[in-house]
Amino acid sequence: MTSKNLRGFSAGIIISTGILAGVYYMNSSNNDPELNDETVEQYLSEKGELAISEDEYTSLKAAKSTPAAAEKKSEPVVKEEEKVTEMNLTITQGMSTGEVCDLLQQGKIIKDSKEFLKYLRSHNLEGLVRAETHQVNSKMTFDEIAKEITSS
Structure with a gap:
Protein backbone atom coordinates (compact mmCIF):
# COMPACT_ATOMS: atom_id res chain seq x y z
CA MET A 1 0.00 0.00 0.00
CA THR A 2 1.41 3.34 -0.98
CA SER A 3 1.44 6.40 1.23
CA LYS A 4 -1.26 8.11 -0.90
CA ASN A 5 -3.55 5.14 -0.52
CA LEU A 6 -2.92 5.04 3.24
CA ARG A 7 -3.68 8.76 3.58
CA GLY A 8 -6.88 8.37 1.57
CA PHE A 9 -7.96 5.43 3.70
CA SER A 10 -7.26 7.36 6.91
CA ALA A 11 -9.16 10.40 5.64
CA GLY A 12 -12.15 8.17 4.85
CA ILE A 13 -12.16 6.73 8.37
CA ILE A 14 -11.97 10.21 9.91
CA ILE A 15 -14.81 11.55 7.74
CA SER A 16 -17.07 8.53 8.39
CA THR A 17 -16.40 8.75 12.14
CA GLY A 18 -17.35 12.44 12.06
CA ILE A 19 -20.58 11.70 10.21
CA LEU A 20 -21.55 8.92 12.63
CA ALA A 21 -20.79 11.12 15.64
CA GLY A 22 -22.89 13.94 14.17
CA VAL A 23 -25.85 11.64 13.56
CA TYR A 24 -25.54 10.18 17.06
CA TYR A 25 -25.42 13.51 18.87
CA MET A 26 -28.00 15.26 16.67
CA ASN A 27 -30.57 12.50 17.07
CA SER A 28 -33.02 13.93 19.59
CA SER A 29 -35.39 10.97 19.81
CA ASN A 30 -35.55 9.77 23.40
CA ASN A 31 -37.27 6.39 23.63
CA ASP A 32 -37.17 6.17 27.45
CA PRO A 33 -40.65 6.45 28.95
CA GLU A 34 -41.23 9.25 31.40
CA LEU A 35 -41.04 8.15 35.02
CA ASN A 36 -44.06 9.29 37.00
CA ASP A 37 -46.38 8.01 39.73
CA GLU A 38 -48.59 6.19 37.23
CA THR A 39 -45.74 4.24 35.61
CA VAL A 40 -44.31 3.34 39.03
CA GLU A 41 -47.70 2.06 40.24
CA GLN A 42 -48.13 0.05 37.03
CA TYR A 43 -44.67 -1.51 37.43
CA LEU A 44 -45.31 -2.42 41.07
CA SER A 45 -48.70 -3.97 40.29
CA GLU A 46 -47.17 -6.05 37.48
CA LYS A 47 -44.50 -7.38 39.85
CA GLY A 48 -46.99 -7.95 42.69
CA GLU A 49 -45.13 -5.60 45.00
CA LEU A 50 -46.20 -2.72 47.20
CA ALA A 51 -44.66 0.67 47.93
CA ILE A 52 -44.86 2.03 51.48
CA SER A 53 -43.92 5.36 52.96
CA GLU A 54 -40.73 5.91 54.93
CA ASP A 55 -42.75 6.34 58.16
CA GLU A 56 -44.49 2.99 57.66
CA TYR A 57 -41.16 1.33 56.95
CA THR A 58 -39.61 2.78 60.11
CA SER A 59 -42.54 1.66 62.27
CA LEU A 60 -42.45 -1.87 60.81
CA LYS A 61 -38.73 -2.07 61.36
CA ALA A 62 -39.09 -0.91 64.97
CA ALA A 63 -41.88 -3.43 65.61
CA LYS A 64 -39.74 -6.23 64.20
CA SER A 65 -36.71 -5.31 66.29
CA THR A 66 -38.56 -5.42 69.63
CA PRO A 67 -38.60 -9.06 70.75
CA ALA A 68 -41.38 -8.58 73.31
CA ALA A 69 -43.82 -7.41 70.67
CA ALA A 70 -42.93 -10.26 68.37
CA GLU A 71 -43.44 -12.83 71.12
CA LYS A 72 -46.89 -11.48 71.97
CA LYS A 73 -48.09 -11.51 68.39
CA SER A 74 -46.73 -14.87 67.28
CA GLU A 75 -47.77 -18.23 68.60
CA PRO A 76 -45.10 -20.38 70.20
CA VAL A 77 -43.25 -22.33 67.56
CA VAL A 78 -43.09 -26.04 68.23
CA LYS A 79 -39.80 -27.32 66.98
CA GLU A 80 -40.15 -30.47 64.97
CA GLU A 81 -37.67 -33.17 65.79
CA GLU A 82 -35.16 -33.48 63.05
CA LYS A 83 -35.21 -36.79 61.30
CA VAL A 84 -31.81 -38.44 61.53
CA THR A 85 -30.71 -39.96 58.25
Whole structure:
Protein backbone atom coordinates (compact mmCIF):
# COMPACT_ATOMS: atom_id res chain seq x y z
CA MET A 1 0.00 0.00 0.00
CA THR A 2 1.41 3.34 -0.98
CA SER A 3 1.44 6.40 1.23
CA LYS A 4 -1.26 8.11 -0.90
CA ASN A 5 -3.55 5.14 -0.52
CA LEU A 6 -2.92 5.04 3.24
CA ARG A 7 -3.68 8.76 3.58
CA GLY A 8 -6.88 8.37 1.57
CA PHE A 9 -7.96 5.43 3.70
CA SER A 10 -7.26 7.36 6.91
CA ALA A 11 -9.16 10.40 5.64
CA GLY A 12 -12.15 8.17 4.85
CA ILE A 13 -12.16 6.73 8.37
CA ILE A 14 -11.97 10.21 9.91
CA ILE A 15 -14.81 11.55 7.74
CA SER A 16 -17.07 8.53 8.39
CA THR A 17 -16.40 8.75 12.14
CA GLY A 18 -17.35 12.44 12.06
CA ILE A 19 -20.58 11.70 10.21
CA LEU A 20 -21.55 8.92 12.63
CA ALA A 21 -20.79 11.12 15.64
CA GLY A 22 -22.89 13.94 14.17
CA VAL A 23 -25.85 11.64 13.56
CA TYR A 24 -25.54 10.18 17.06
CA TYR A 25 -25.42 13.51 18.87
CA MET A 26 -28.00 15.26 16.67
CA ASN A 27 -30.57 12.50 17.07
CA SER A 28 -33.02 13.93 19.59
CA SER A 29 -35.39 10.97 19.81
CA ASN A 30 -35.55 9.77 23.40
CA ASN A 31 -37.27 6.39 23.63
CA ASP A 32 -37.17 6.17 27.45
CA PRO A 33 -40.65 6.45 28.95
CA GLU A 34 -41.23 9.25 31.40
CA LEU A 35 -41.04 8.15 35.02
CA ASN A 36 -44.06 9.29 37.00
CA ASP A 37 -46.38 8.01 39.73
CA GLU A 38 -48.59 6.19 37.23
CA THR A 39 -45.74 4.24 35.61
CA VAL A 40 -44.31 3.34 39.03
CA GLU A 41 -47.70 2.06 40.24
CA GLN A 42 -48.13 0.05 37.03
CA TYR A 43 -44.67 -1.51 37.43
CA LEU A 44 -45.31 -2.42 41.07
CA SER A 45 -48.70 -3.97 40.29
CA GLU A 46 -47.17 -6.05 37.48
CA LYS A 47 -44.50 -7.38 39.85
CA GLY A 48 -46.99 -7.95 42.69
CA GLU A 49 -45.13 -5.60 45.00
CA LEU A 50 -46.20 -2.72 47.20
CA ALA A 51 -44.66 0.67 47.93
CA ILE A 52 -44.86 2.03 51.48
CA SER A 53 -43.92 5.36 52.96
CA GLU A 54 -40.73 5.91 54.93
CA ASP A 55 -42.75 6.34 58.16
CA GLU A 56 -44.49 2.99 57.66
CA TYR A 57 -41.16 1.33 56.95
CA THR A 58 -39.61 2.78 60.11
CA SER A 59 -42.54 1.66 62.27
CA LEU A 60 -42.45 -1.87 60.81
CA LYS A 61 -38.73 -2.07 61.36
CA ALA A 62 -39.09 -0.91 64.97
CA ALA A 63 -41.88 -3.43 65.61
CA LYS A 64 -39.74 -6.23 64.20
CA SER A 65 -36.71 -5.31 66.29
CA THR A 66 -38.56 -5.42 69.63
CA PRO A 67 -38.60 -9.06 70.75
CA ALA A 68 -41.38 -8.58 73.31
CA ALA A 69 -43.82 -7.41 70.67
CA ALA A 70 -42.93 -10.26 68.37
CA GLU A 71 -43.44 -12.83 71.12
CA LYS A 72 -46.89 -11.48 71.97
CA LYS A 73 -48.09 -11.51 68.39
CA SER A 74 -46.73 -14.87 67.28
CA GLU A 75 -47.77 -18.23 68.60
CA PRO A 76 -45.10 -20.38 70.20
CA VAL A 77 -43.25 -22.33 67.56
CA VAL A 78 -43.09 -26.04 68.23
CA LYS A 79 -39.80 -27.32 66.98
CA GLU A 80 -40.15 -30.47 64.97
CA GLU A 81 -37.67 -33.17 65.79
CA GLU A 82 -35.16 -33.48 63.05
CA LYS A 83 -35.21 -36.79 61.30
CA VAL A 84 -31.81 -38.44 61.53
CA THR A 85 -30.71 -39.96 58.25
CA GLU A 86 -28.09 -42.68 58.31
CA MET A 87 -26.06 -43.83 55.35
CA ASN A 88 -23.40 -46.35 54.45
CA LEU A 89 -21.16 -44.23 52.25
CA THR A 90 -19.11 -46.37 49.89
CA ILE A 91 -16.18 -44.51 48.40
CA THR A 92 -14.52 -46.31 45.52
CA GLN A 93 -10.99 -45.92 44.21
CA GLY A 94 -10.75 -43.02 41.75
CA MET A 95 -13.74 -41.07 43.09
CA SER A 96 -13.18 -37.35 43.35
CA THR A 97 -13.82 -35.49 46.58
CA GLY A 98 -16.55 -33.53 44.80
CA GLU A 99 -18.34 -36.78 43.93
CA VAL A 100 -18.14 -37.88 47.58
CA CYS A 101 -19.65 -34.56 48.67
CA ASP A 102 -22.43 -34.94 46.10
CA LEU A 103 -23.21 -38.43 47.43
CA LEU A 104 -23.45 -37.04 50.95
CA GLN A 105 -25.86 -34.37 49.75
CA GLN A 106 -27.97 -36.89 47.81
CA GLY A 107 -28.14 -39.07 50.92
CA LYS A 108 -29.37 -36.01 52.89
CA ILE A 109 -26.41 -36.21 55.25
CA ILE A 110 -25.31 -32.66 54.43
CA LYS A 111 -27.31 -29.77 52.97
CA ASP A 112 -24.71 -28.29 50.62
CA SER A 113 -21.97 -30.33 48.96
CA LYS A 114 -20.05 -27.21 47.94
CA GLU A 115 -19.82 -26.01 51.56
CA PHE A 116 -18.49 -29.39 52.68
CA LEU A 117 -15.97 -29.42 49.83
CA LYS A 118 -14.81 -25.93 50.90
CA TYR A 119 -14.46 -27.25 54.46
CA LEU A 120 -12.32 -30.19 53.31
CA ARG A 121 -10.13 -27.93 51.18
CA SER A 122 -9.67 -25.34 53.91
CA HIS A 123 -8.56 -28.03 56.37
CA ASN A 124 -6.27 -29.75 53.80
CA LEU A 125 -8.30 -32.97 53.97
CA GLU A 126 -9.31 -33.20 50.31
CA GLY A 127 -6.60 -35.69 49.35
CA LEU A 128 -6.99 -37.79 52.50
CA VAL A 129 -10.42 -39.29 51.73
CA ARG A 130 -10.21 -43.11 52.04
CA ALA A 131 -11.78 -45.53 49.55
CA GLU A 132 -13.90 -47.78 51.77
CA THR A 133 -17.38 -47.93 53.33
CA HIS A 134 -18.10 -45.35 56.03
CA GLN A 135 -21.07 -45.08 58.42
CA VAL A 136 -22.36 -41.46 58.52
CA ASN A 137 -25.55 -39.74 59.67
CA SER A 138 -27.19 -36.33 59.35
CA LYS A 139 -26.52 -35.38 63.00
CA MET A 140 -22.77 -35.42 62.38
CA THR A 141 -20.90 -32.12 62.01
CA PHE A 142 -18.57 -31.40 59.10
CA ASP A 143 -15.66 -32.14 61.41
CA GLU A 144 -17.08 -35.54 62.42
CA ILE A 145 -17.87 -36.52 58.83
CA ALA A 146 -14.41 -35.44 57.71
CA LYS A 147 -12.76 -37.51 60.46
CA GLU A 148 -14.86 -40.52 59.48
CA ILE A 149 -14.12 -40.42 55.76
CA THR A 150 -10.42 -39.61 56.16
CA SER A 151 -9.67 -42.25 58.82
CA SER A 152 -8.31 -45.62 57.75
